[in-house]
Amino acid sequence: MACRLSFLKVLLIILNVLLSLIGVSLIALSVYELNSSTPGTFEHIAIIVQIFVGSFVVLTSFLGCFAAGRVSLGLVWSYVICLLILLCLQVYIIVAAHSTNYVDRARNDFLALWSDPRRSSERLSYIEQKYSCCGQGGPQDYILLGGGIPINCFENLERQQNKLFSNGCLEAVQAHATDNVINGLIIKWLLLIVELASLGAATYLGITVRNKLRRERF
Template sequence: MGCATTSIKIASIVLNVILGFLAVGAIGWIAYNADMETQEFVIAGYIACSVILLFAFLGIFAAVRESVALTTTSAVFLLILAIIQIVSTCLFLHQYEVKNGQEAVELAWQANNMDAIQQKHECCGKSSAQDYINLSQIIPPSCYADLQQSPDHLYVEGCVEKLQDFYESDKQRFLIISWVLVAFELICFALAVFLAISFKNKQRRMEF
């Protein structure tokens, strides 16, 4: 096997390892934000990332074993996966509407279920802690950093603004993660094609 092929083989293994780690990271990100997304989005995300992880392992195994069949299979499915992800990301970009922070906070406020939002997003009330004071209510512990009920630990920003900012940045994070995964998939596809051809040529030379 030529020096170039060996280098490509190592690069393919390394990039597939990185792709696998990215898929695991994406699964963790989806799990962390599962309560903020629709069930359909969460399920689709888990399935897509699991498939990416599977083919990343396949790419590593194929390169190590120098298998033409497995390398070709990996290349084909990585290309299909990249195309599907490009289409779905473009559709998401044009059709996705950022969630309304005002609506989410209002629902939580009416259900007296603000604690989770206040702790996760480090905010207090709908617009500020004054919302509780205006209703003659005690400011809840969840409005304080580390639940330490002292003025210097009080969150000063309202949850509507913080949640809206989170939804806006959440969309950007999704797009960045998605395009990074697509880029790695296409690079791994190109390397898999090169390796499949190289492994095939090596087999032919060994037959003579």
């Protein structure tokens, strides 16, 4: 009994360390993406939700480590409840991620910006410098609009022909969205697997501790 209890404690602590690392990774990825997303868009809202979930994961992992260290039945069951809530959120997020075309949404968001370049000039400048791109399909887009190529279409903001970005931003934005979807799904599925393993270990630990307390009473 003592060996089994010790094994479950160590296992639960290890799983919660993994949970906290994944949660921190999710928060870091989300914060990075938050800086490049347009406020009010679907992507922006989804990123905020991910930050909330990541924070909840980290806090839950701390509770799990504390519960395992103290071997407190109340803390263990509280941890199990938190994990069940997390699992429900995680399943919903994964289903939403698989059913939502983030690449199309990123494309539509960019096209909305490009529909009024003057009004969205600050945002477009940021995108062009971040992704090393120019215009929707290339520098010629600005010429077709009857204007000159802006300075933000040049590397290091140096107006030299050899430093002109030749790629269009629409393609760059879509490629970036594709990478984010892949990375996000990997983290979400990994998080779900660790949460399920933690739930199993915590439930077994709770049952073991409960049975131990019952035997001690009688």
